Amino acid sequence: MEAGKVESSRCPPEELRIRILSFDELRQRALSVYLESVAVPRSIRRQGRDRVRIMRYVLKCERVFQVVAAELGRIARLPRTTSMHPFYAEIANIASHGRFDEIVARAARGVMIVSKLWKEYRERILSSLTPAEAKRLAREFVGRTLSVARRSLRHAELLREAVKALRQTPCIDTESPLVIVAGMPQVGKSTLISRLSTAKPEISPYPFTTKHVILGHMEVDGHRIQLLDTPGLLDRPNSEMNPIERRAAAALRLLRAVTLFLIDPSRDSYYSIDKQLRVLRNVSEIVGVDNLLVVMNKVDKVDEGRLKSVEELVEEAGFQVKYRISALKGWGLGELVRGVVEELRRRGLLA
Ligand SMILES: Nc1nc2c(ncn2[C@@H]2O[C@H](COP(=O)(O)OP(=O)(O)OP(=O)(O)O)[C@@H](O)[C@H]2O)c(=O)[nH]1
Ligand SMILES: [Mg+2]
Incomplete structure (x- = not known):
C-alpha cells in the first residue's frame, strides 16, 4: 500500500x-x-x-x-x-x-x-x-x-x-447510507434496531447490554440503509470512558451518518432526563447539531403531560424532539423511517 x-x-x-x-x-x-x-x-x-x-x-x-x-x-x-x-x-x-x-x-x-x-x-x-x-x-x-x-x-x-x-466489528460500507442509533444505556437503542433492521441484538434491562457496535440493514424504496446499534454513552469526557463507551464515541466521531439520539422520558428511566440531556449535548458536539435527530422512545409508558414536560426540557437545552416512538410496540416507526430517509437525502447521503 x-x-x-x-x-x-x-x-x-x-x-x-x-x-x-x-x-x-x-x-x-x-x-x-x-x-x-x-x-x-x-x-x-x-x-x-x-x-x-x-x-x-x-x-x-x-x-x-x-x-x-x-x-x-x-x-x-x-x-x-x-x-x-x-x-x-x-x-x-x-x-x-x-x-x-x-x-x-x-x-x-x-x-x-x-x-x-x-x-x-x-x-x-x-x-x-x-x-x-x-x-x-x-x-x-x-x-x-x-x-x-x-x-x-x-x-x-x-x-x-x-x-x-x-473481528467483532462489522463491515460498514461508508459509500452507502448509514444511520447511527445513540443514547444513554437502556433507552431502547437495540430494541429499535431489532424492529427496523435485519440485526437482532441482545436486549435486556441492564445497562451496557450492547458492548460492540452492531450493524443491521433495512430496505426503503429500493434503497439499502445501514443501521448501527451502539453501546450506551454516559455523561463523561472521552478520557474517562470505558472501552465499551469509547467504541460508541468512535462510531459517532469517525463515521459519516445521520444520528438518531434516543431519549427515555419515563419517570423510572435508568438515567435522569438531566443526564440524558448532558449526553445529548456531548453527542451534538461530536456529530454536529445538524446531523442529529432527537427521538423520544418508550412513549407507551408515559402520559401526554410527562411527554410535554420532557419535550420542554429538551427545547430548553437547545434541541427539538422530532419523533415520538415506542420501539417496543412499533408505534411511530413508519414516520421515523420516512424522516430518516428525508434526512439522508437532505445531507446527500442517499440518491
Ligand atoms: N415500555 C417500553 N420499553 C422499552 C421500549 N424500548 C425498549 N424498552 C425496554 O428497555 C430495556 C432496554 O432496552 P434495550 O433495547 O436493550 O436498550 P439499549 O439502549 O440498547 O441498552 P444498552 O445496550 O444497555 O445501551 C428493555 O427492557 C426493553 O424491553 C419501549 O419503546 N417501550
Ligand atoms: Mg443495546
Whole structure:
C-alpha cells in the first residue's frame, strides 16, 4: 500500500484472522520441536557418528528458528493502524491502549534479530569440533531465541484483545447510507434496531447490554440503509470512558451518518432526563447539531403531560424532539423511517 493511502474497504482487514500465541505457548512449541527426533541426510551419515550428532543440533535449532520466526512474522505482517480506516484504527487502539502499531513493530524487530542469531549460530554449530560443543551452542541459541521471543511478545495480550475487538466489528460500507442509533444505556437503542433492521441484538434491562457496535440493514424504496446499534454513552469526557463507551464515541466521531439520539422520558428511566440531556449535548458536539435527530422512545409508558414536560426540557437545552416512538410496540416507526430517509437525502447521503 502507498504511504499515506488509507484502506478504502470498511471491513476489518482480512489478515486479522489469526490466532496470536502467548509467549508460553510459543516456548512450548519451540521446545517440543527441539525435542523431536530428526533424520540426518545420508551424505552426512557417511562422515561419521560425531558429524551426525553435530548435524542433529543444527537441524533441531533450524526448526526452533522456523517456529519462532514464523509466529513473530505472522504478527509483523499485520496491517498497521495507519493503513486502516480511522474507525477501525480507533477500535484497534481502544483495545490495545494505543499500542497496536508498537506491538506489531516489536514483532518485526524480533524476526530480524532471530534471523541474525540463526545465521550466526548455524555457522558456529556447524564448525563445532565435538558433539558436546554443538550441544552447548544449540542450547545457547534456543535460550537466546526464546528471550528475543519473550521481549517481542511482551504486550501480545493487548494485540490479541485488539484483534478480537476488530473481528467483532462489522463491515460498514461508508459509500452507502448509514444511520447511527445513540443514547444513554437502556433507552431502547437495540430494541429499535431489532424492529427496523435485519440485526437482532441482545436486549435486556441492564445497562451496557450492547458492548460492540452492531450493524443491521433495512430496505426503503429500493434503497439499502445501514443501521448501527451502539453501546450506551454516559455523561463523561472521552478520557474517562470505558472501552465499551469509547467504541460508541468512535462510531459517532469517525463515521459519516445521520444520528438518531434516543431519549427515555419515563419517570423510572435508568438515567435522569438531566443526564440524558448532558449526553445529548456531548453527542451534538461530536456529530454536529445538524446531523442529529432527537427521538423520544418508550412513549407507551408515559402520559401526554410527562411527554410535554420532557419535550420542554429538551427545547430548553437547545434541541427539538422530532419523533415520538415506542420501539417496543412499533408505534411511530413508519414516520421515523420516512424522516430518516428525508434526512439522508437532505445531507446527500442517499440518491
Ligand atoms: N415500555 C417500553 N420499553 C422499552 C421500549 N424500548 C425498549 N424498552 C425496554 O428497555 C430495556 C432496554 O432496552 P434495550 O433495547 O436493550 O436498550 P439499549 O439502549 O440498547 O441498552 P444498552 O445496550 O444497555 O445501551 C428493555 O427492557 C426493553 O424491553 C419501549 O419503546 N417501550
Ligand atoms: Mg443495546
